[in-house]
Amino acid sequence: MEASPFRGVVASLATMHGKQWALRPLLRRRLGLSLRLADVDTDVLGTFTGEVRRAGSARETVVRKARLGMAATGSPVGLASEGAFGPHPVAPWTAADVEYVALLDDRTGLTVVEHVVSVETNHGHVVTDGRDLAAVLAFLRGVGFPHHAVVVRPAAGTAQPVKGIGRLTDVLAAVRRACAESADGAAVLCADLRAHVNPTRMRVIAAAGERLARRLATPCPACAAPGFGPVGAEPGLPCRDCGTPTPRDALLIFGCDRCPYRSRRPLADAADPGSCPVCNP
Ligand SMILES: [Zn+2]
Ligand SMILES: [Zn+2]
Structure with a gap:
């Protein structure tokens, strides 16, 4: 760390979802870099629940997100993270979480992006009419509820999803409401992928941060x-x-x-x- 060009530097971190918990300690320890939270609405770049569709790739978005944070704080150095859930890039029959972390340094014109591919992910969903309680409970167990929150929305229609649900009574109430609101009487129950309510994802973000720190030290x-x-x-x-x-x-x-x-x-x-x-x- 003696030679770190980031020692004593304060970088902006654009996040609404607590990513400083995953990134701050390791960046300080490995690079001497501190983080300042940037108060920006990162949801404008896309949400996992589909209200805002992401315009570019995750790699492009992570750079854009870092730029938003730098603009908000006036810091010439900025960090951001962005995740993508879907088929594994090499083994498409497996589900994967790909987490990107970027550091931009306008003092030197540097852009460094690192990523980690992890099969440790709980992303998934189930469609329910609310009557099969056993299926709902099995799904919740599968996604690590209540340590991981869930999202509920009507299966048909454009109603906003209810996010960050962490109590069983709230899940069941939200499912009942969504079924009643939906034209086909069904609700979609899915894992909440936002980092602050998804510790599995937070660990993958930390792994991507470790990789970025190692790279910045090279x-x-x-x-x-x-x-x-x-x-x-x-x-x-x-x-x-x-x-x-x-x-x-x-x-x-x-x-x-x-x-x-x-x-x-x-x-x-x-x-x-x-x-x-x-x-x-
Ligand atoms: Zn051969
Ligand atoms: Zn070079």
């Missing part, structure tokens, strides 16, 4: 700018049995945000024949 071998790390990958890992290039990544490309220096590191020796277009067409 200077570029060519120009010494902070944040040297993975910027891409090259497919074509040869099949272990027949040597045919597979879609699996063969090389990780490391790069710098400030200069064109790149280096390549092999990821593995060979790919499983299961991913080979010849052995497993």
Whole structure:
């Protein structure tokens, strides 16, 4: 940490959902960086519950969110995090939470984005007419309720979802209300993915923060700018049995945000024949 270019720096953190709990201690410990909360409505960039659709990718949004915080606080250094839930990018039959964390530094023109892919996630939903209590309870158990909050909305129509529900009596009341409001008499019950009511997600954000901190502590071998790390990958890992290039990544490309220096590191020796277009067409 002695050499950290962020020692004593105060960065804005744009969050409405308590992400400072995941990020503040590790950034202070690893980089000497402090956080100042930016009072901005990050929901304008998109919500998990669909009232506001996210305009760009999570990677683009995390940079935009950091910019909002910097504008609100006047700080030249800003941080933000953004999550995306869906199929795992490499194993699409598994659900995944991809968490991005970005640091922008206008003093030097630096933008560093890191991400973590985690299969530890409780995102999911169930449609209920409210009569099958056992199904509702099973869903709640599955998403880690009440340590994780849930969201309830009518299955049909445009009524606003009720978010952050953490008590069983409130869940059942919200389901009854949503069923009554919905044209088809059904309610959708889903996990609340906002970080402050979803400790599983908060842990993944902390893991992304650790990765960002490690990267910011890594200077570029060519120009010494902070944040040297993975910027891409090259497919074509040869099949272990027949040597045919597979879609699996063969090389990780490391790069710098400030200069064109790149280096390549092999990821593995060979790919499983299961991913080979010849052995497993
Ligand atoms: Zn093969
Ligand atoms: Zn460089």
